[in-house]
Amino acid sequence: MNAQTKIFERLANDKPLFASHQSVQKPLDGYVSTSSLYSTRRAFEQISSLSKPIIQYNPMEVWEQDTRRLPRQLAKYRREVRDFSVQHLQPFAQEIDLAEHLPVGLSHPGIDKLLKLAAKKGFFSDMLPKPLGSVPLLRYRYPLAWQQAIKVEELARSCGGLMLLLSAHNLGIAPLLMSGDLGAARRFLLPALKENNSGEPHLFAYGITEPAAGSDVEEGHGASLYKPGTVAKRVSGGWKITGRKCFISGGDIAKSMTIFAALEGEGIESWTCFLVRKNMPGFSVVRNELKMGMRASSAAELEFDHVFVPDSHVIGGLRNGWAINRSILNLSRLPVAAMAVGFAQGATDAAMDFVCRYKLGGKGLIHYQETQLELAQMVADTSAIRSLVWQSSQSWVSTQGKSALNKFYCTDLAVKVCERAMDMMSNHGGLHCNSAEKAFRDARLTQIFEGTNQINRLALIEDIQEQLMSKMS
Numbered sequence: 358m359n360a361q362t363k364i365f366e367r368l369a370n371d372k373p374l375f376a377s378h379q380s381v382q383k384p385l386d387g388y389v390s391t392s393s394l395y396s397t398r399r400a401f402e403q404i405s406s407l408s409k410p411i412i413q414y415n416p417m418e419v420w421e422q423d424t425r426r427l428p429r430q431l432a433k434y435r436r437e438v439r440d441f442s443v444q445h446l447q448p449f450a451q452e453i454d455l456a457e458h459l460p461v462g463l464s465h466p467g468i469d470k471l472l473k474l475a476a477k478k479g480f481f482s483d484m485l486p487k488p489l490g491s492v493p494l495l496r497y498r499y500p501l502a503w504q505q506a507i508k509v510e511e512l513a514r515s516c517g518g519l520m521l522l523l524s525a526h527n528l529g530i531a532p533l534l535m536s537g538d539l540g541a542a543r544r545f546l547l548p549a550l551k552e553n554n555s556g557e558p559h560l561f562a563y564g565i566t567e568p569a570a571g572s573d574v575e576e577g578h579g580a581s582l583y584k585p586g587t588v589a590k591r592v593s594g595g596w597k598i599t600g601r602k603c604f605i606s607g608g609d610i611a612k613s614m615t616i617f618a619a620l621e622g623e624g625i626e627s628w629t630c631f632l633v634r635k636n637m638p639g640f641s642v643v644r645n646e647l648k649m650g651m652r653a654s655s656a657a658e659l660e661f662d663h664v665f666v667p668d669s670h671v672i673g674g675l676r677n678g679w680a681i682n683r684s685i686l687n688l689s690r691l692p693v694a695a696m697a698v699g700f701a702q703g704a705t706d707a708a709m710d711f712v713c714r715y716k717l718g719g720k721g722l723i724h725y726q727e728t729q730l731e732l733a734q735m736v737a738d739t740s741a742i743r744s745l746v747w748q749s750s751q752s753w754v755s756t757q758g759k760s761a762l763n764k765f766y767c768t769d770l771a772v773k774v775c776e777r778a779m780d781m782m783s784n785h786g787g788l789h790c791n792s793a794e795k796a797f798r799d800a801r802l803t804q805i806f807e808g809t810n811q812i813n814r815l816a817l818i819e820d821i822q823e824q825l826m827s828k829m830s
């Protein structure tokens with residue numbers, strides 16, 4: 358029996374600490390029962406039928422209320438992704454999170470099966486409408502950022518690592534979509550989407566980070582001073598790429614990668630996006646990092662040792678890489694904010710389950726008003742960041758300031774929600790086998806990637822720089 362199983366057994370047998378389900382049927386301390394004349398439910402029964410359309414008692418879960426307010430196609434999609442997440446991610450989440458860190462080339466049982474299922478479900482081809490991709494035409498009326506926000510929140514609610522395993526691919530294909538390079542999209546994207554639609558995963562990874570540059574490849578001032586470490590040298594018929602990229606999500610399992618390199622002798626202004634295949638000679642995966650969270654998704658260090666890439670594999674034209682990268686960050690920071698909503702929701706779910714079952718001083722923890730105040734704050738914070746993400750993603754055009762503020766605000770608040778959940782669960786909140794602690798570790802990484810939250814704050818200021826400067830004279 359492993360340590361985790363022992364902890365689960367102990368929790369299950371902790372009878373004196375956990376209240377039975379029957380004992381929580383009476384009203385919470387400090388509240389009247391829902392059948393009392395003073396309750397909202399009973400009071401609103403007396404309201405005139407003329408007022409009923411605008412005055413209702415609605416004890417429905419926030420998740421259900423939010424879903425019903427979405428346009429029909431998106432509500433349907435949210436339910437579908439939720440079902441997939443509960444069925445295929447949730448049961449696997451704890452096991453994969455605590456599994457041994459495997460060397461490059463090995464993967465945990467279950468991962469391949471999940472990737473195939475997700476490919477069949479259309480998760481790796483959901484940036485384009487049918488018949489090119491998997492999105493039904495009626496749903497494609499709504500911005501991709503909104504659709505992706507709905508998807509990643511539901512996946513993250515179950516497991517951050519499995520969510521990133523299934524989502525990083527869209528970042529990898531983004532240069533093919535955002536560059537406007539129709540030829541490249543036809544050559545590389547469509548065949549891969551076809552494979553994915555048929556249930557055979559063809560994953561892409563996105564490579565900008567280098568061992569000496571994370572923020573410097575995500576903001577202009579640092580970039581203007583940085584001497585790029587990954588360089589493309591002109592040779593007959595193409596380019597030879599040399600250098601390393603690090604912390605690349607899914608870089609070890611991707612068949613194709615969109616890799617950014619400077620042209621030899623030039624700075625980041627020459628950055629160019631190259632499509633690199635896993636089987637190109639000179640390419641290797643050096644290692645996968647042992648991370649604190651999102652452990653089901655690899656963060657791989659990739660080496661390019663004079664990898665020959667033909668001219669046809671240049672995406673979006675020479676020296677257009679910096680613009681492509683900046684536009685992709687504007688798009689991808691919104692789904693990162695949505696991941697944070699999923700973690701906050703997952704931690705809130707875990708805390709709610711705990712306080713309704715745990716007993717303190719002879720009564721359930723939920724009966725303490727301090728607990729209720731904390732829980733109310735968690736529900737409100739989670740709802741607020743979801744509203745912000747949904748409101749911001751209702752446009753096809755993602756702007757730098759809006760995306761950046763979503764990213765840092767939602768991820769910071771989600772970490773706080775996870776901490777509140779762990780506080781409520783005290784000893785149990787610190788155990789590896791509870792989902793609040795896991796959500797905390799997963800959420801903590803969203804404060805770092807897609808630009809640290811410091812860099813995202815600076816990106817917001819950069820976006821309003823002209824406005825600020827106009828006030829200076």
Ligand SMILES: Cc1cc2nc3c(=O)[nH]c(=O)nc-3n(C[C@H](O)[C@H](O)[C@H](O)COP(=O)(O)OP(=O)(O)OC[C@H]3O[C@@H](n4cnc5c(N)ncnc54)[C@H](O)[C@@H]3O)c2cc1C
Pocket residue numbers: 525563564565566569570571572573575579603604605606607648651656802805806807808809810811812815
């Ligand atoms: C789980 C995970 C997945 C990732 N996936 C990918 C991926 O798929 N593809 C990819 O290319 N990269 C990926 N990354 C890399 C990620 O984007 C970088 O780690 C991130 O940008 C931080 O870079 P860094 O560690 O080099 O920090 P640095 O740039 O070295 O920054 C160090 C510190 O200095 C601060 N700092 C830097 N510049 C400034 C400034 N001008 N003003 C104020 N403070 C500053 C930073 O905020 C940070 O606190 C991933 C990272 C993680 C953790």
